[in-house]
Amino acid sequence: MMAMTLPILITTLLCILSTVSCGRVIVGAKTEITDVTKNKEVQEIGRFAVEEYNYKQGLSNGGEALKFVEVVEAEKQVVSGMKYYLKISAVDHDGVHRMFTSVVVVKPWLQYKKLLHFGPSSSTFQQMQYTTM
Numbered sequence: 001m002m003a004m005t006l007p008i009l010i011t012t013l014l015c016i017l018s019t020v021s022c023g024r025v026i027v028g029a030k031t032e033i034t035d036v037t038k039n040k041e042v043q044e045i046g047r048f049a050v051e052e053y054n055y056k057q058g059l060s061n062g063g064e065a066l067k068f069v070e071v072v073e074a075e076k077q078v079v080s081g082m083k084y085y086l087k088i089s090a091v092d093h094d095g096v097h098r099m100f101t102s103v104v105v106v107k108p109w110l111q112y113k114k115l116l117h118f119g120p121s122s123s124t125f126q127q128m129q130y131t132t133m
Contacts, residue, residue, distance in 0.1 A: 030085060033074040045113070046071035046088045049102040052115040066090040069097065081107035087121055 036042050050068040057065050073087035086102040099121035105114045 028078060030075040030077045033076055036071050036074045039071075039074070042071050042074050042084065042086070045084050045104050045106065046074075046086050046102070048113055049086060049088060049104050049115055049118055050090055050100075053100075053102075053118040056115075066092055066098075066100075072099070079105065081105055081110075081112070083116075 033039060033042055047068045050066050054065050067090060069089040069091060071086050072089050075085040077083045077085070082105070084102075084104045084106065086104065088100045088102055089097060090100055091097055101117065101119060101121050102115065103117040105116060106112070
């Protein structure tokens with residue numbers, strides 16, 4: 001009996017390892033969005049993040065704290081919708097270009113967007129820590 005079980009176990013393990021090593025995306029894992037500067041959807045989400053940040057700062061009456069320039073890096077993650085992790089270039093009220101990180105959840109079937117985080121960019125995009133806004 002053990003002689004038959006061992007080959008089945010080895011075959012199962014090899015199948016699992018080959019699936020993982022083929023570079024398949026793990027469900028729920030973050031994936032990089034390529035060519036973000038040309039991706040209109042990602043740029044619109046970045047613009048939303050800056051506008052929402054300005055609104056939450058009480059600056060929606062024409063006095064903008066930040067002006068959106070572009071999203072320069074982005075990742076996405078399937079959740080109950082899509083969660084976008086963005087690195088955004090923006091100009092502050094003094095005309096200084098600054099980098100910010102942002103997390104936005106989008107549920108298109110509900111016409112729903114929510115800004116979860118917006119703050120100064122950390123040194124590396126991969127190590128961003130997100131807090132709820």
